[in-house]
Amino acid sequence: MKAVKFLGLFIAAGLLAAFTIAKPAAGYKVGDVATDFSLKNIDGKKVSLKDMKDAKGYIVIFTCNHCPYAQAYEDRIIALDKKYKKLGYPVVAINPNNPAKQKDDSFEKMQERAKEKKFTFPYLLDEGQKIYPQYGATKTPHVYILQKTTKGNVVKYIGAIDDNYEDASAVKVKYAEDAVNALLKGKEAPVKETKAIGCSIKA
Numbered sequence: 001m002k003a004v005k006f007l008g009l010f011i012a013a014g015l016l017a018a019f020t021i022a023k024p025a026a027g028y029k030v031g032d033v034a035t036d037f038s039l040k041n042i043d044g045k046k047v048s049l050k051d052m053k054d055a056k057g058y059i060v061i062f063t064c065n066h067c068p069y070a071q072a073y074e075d076r077i078i079a080l081d082k083k084y085k086k087l088g089y090p091v092v093a094i095n096p097n098n099p100a101k102q103k104d105d106s107f108e109k110m111q112e113r114a115k116e117k118k119f120t121f122p123y124l125l126d127e128g129q130k131i132y133p134q135y136g137a138t139k140t141p142h143v144y145i146l147q148k149t150t151k152g153n154v155v156k157y158i159g160a161i162d163d164n165y166e167d168a169s170a171v172k173v174k175y176a177e178d179a180v181n182a183l184l185k186g187k188e189a190p191v192k193e194t195k196a197i198g199c200s201i202k203a
Contacts, residue, residue: 028135033153036048036050042110042111042122055090056088056183060094061143062095062096062143063093063141064096064102064140065109066104067141068199069165073165077091077141080176091120091121094126095126096131096137096201101202132201138201139196139199140198140201143160143161143175143176144158156183156188156189157189160175160195161176165197178191
């Protein structure tokens with residue numbers, strides 16, 4: 001009887017350990033310092049945040065090729081980069097999807113999409129899918145606005161680009177723009193976190 005009880009406890013402990021180990025990290029919260037990365041850009045060269053010496057911060061966006069939500073935001077992402085890169089907040093786009101699970105998000109397809117849409121920003125592949133879990137990204141697109149400080153790159157905003165993915169002309173609140181505009185004035189983002197709307201990341 002004791003042996004059966006011990007075996008049951010052993011199995012239960014093993015299952016608990018397995019689920020504990022498998023549980024993904026929660027990712028960054030507003031106020032956390034984000035670690036840098038070195039990921040392959042569509043031109044084959046590695047890109048890190050530290051390479052952008054003149055940046056005051058970064059608009060890091062996890063996005064991809066195939067997702068309809070990501071596609072709906074592409075022109076708005078390009079507009080964000082064109083507007084804020086010269087002000088010190090460039091867009092850095094990262095494709096977090098596993099190409100083995102979603103062939104339309106392969107590196108070659110990324111190159112094709114970037115050329116077709118005339119991307120003005122780095123479009124990086126999260127090879128091995130090591131970066132998006134650190135950030136806690138769950139959707140494409142998912143935005144993280146970072147501010148460069150003496151402590152490092154501090155997360156200032158997490159979430160959606162704006163409040164209407166379907167119709168850019170019907171947007172009422174531009175969360176990402178409002179956050180960057182506030183940071184440029186030395187203020188905090190008026191809204192620090194929103195729910196990202198998009199496709200789930202393909203692991």
